[in-house]
Amino acid sequence: MADLNNLLSPFFLNDKEIRKVIELLFFSYRDFTSGPDKILEKLNFGRAHHRVIYFVGKKNHITIKELLGVLQITKQSLSRVLNQLVSEKFILVSTGTDKRTKKLSLTEKGKKLENELSTIQIKKIREVINRFDVENINGFKQILYEMIEDNNKKTFQEIND
Amino acid sequence: MADLNNLLSPFFLNDKEIRKVIELLFFSYRDFTSGPDKILEKLNFGRAHHRVIYFVGKKNHITIKELLGVLQITKQSLSRVLNQLVSEKFILVSTGTDKRTKKLSLTEKGKKLENELSTIQIKKIREVINRFDVENINGFKQILYEMIEDNNKKTFQEIND
């Protein structure tokens, strides 16, 4: 039966092979975040701070509500992290046209940190990806994209329009 | 200059495109772990328990030391999680030939939970992966593998030999 399955669907992957993917995701994601973690530690920041800095850098003038939508954490969780970043002058808060909203942006200090952290991850990805051909790279991106829940696919598109 | 780069290296990816990969990794990894999280919550377990159950299931009779090497956490961190799993009879501890060591294995109850959690993730990966061809899938696995630090590549190989 297993043989028949392999015969009929050449792209079929058995559980054993798929478990390897589970492990690859675990190990690669952990190592992917380890570089920035070391820099953040010196500033007494964590990965949560990195995410905020990343997405504020990505979308200048992002509001609190939008940021909460991207991060999918509670406003209480965001509050602590964001207040630290604001009080230490990595992030600047201004009022929106709708005066209920706030617009977040990186200060020069914030941009510098954002750049330092992203450079590590960009370099790492580029080093890996340069060893593969364009079909593999596009396939890689597409597979990751398809692993995202539909709701969050929208978010990905929104921050990239 | 950027044009020249693109001209000379067709596989060159600019920072903007690489940033998309950073985001894809963040969103996909988060959604990938959200399924099991819901089941674990009912048992008052977290992702740390899942990892222990996963790797004990993966390598029967794994020792504490080996498990610490895979998870890369301190024994104090492992201790709390593992003791819960043992006291709630998901994991069985026996003594190794070297009587200083302990061998961990899943009980029937543990196997059942492991299966329940892994099934969700395997299903998710299979659903995605079945929409791609074998070259894309292999490329995907290889790129993830290359993102792992050398030390941890060894670990991945060891648990898969």
Added chain:
DNA sequence: TTATTTAGGTCAGCCATATTGACTTAATTA
């Protein structure tokens, strides 16, 4: 055989990141 190393455990305290629930303020919109 004694000394050292190794595998594992434990106690205590600390920090980061997340949660829920309840409540407030100010501004916008119906």
Added chain:
DNA sequence: TAATTAAGTCAATATGGCTGACCTAAATAA
């Protein structure tokens, strides 16, 4: 004017990490 929305805050709780100090028992090296 009433309802909704964006944002903030206080308090309590859980999870999952960490460091440091210290312990036991077994295996191995000097």
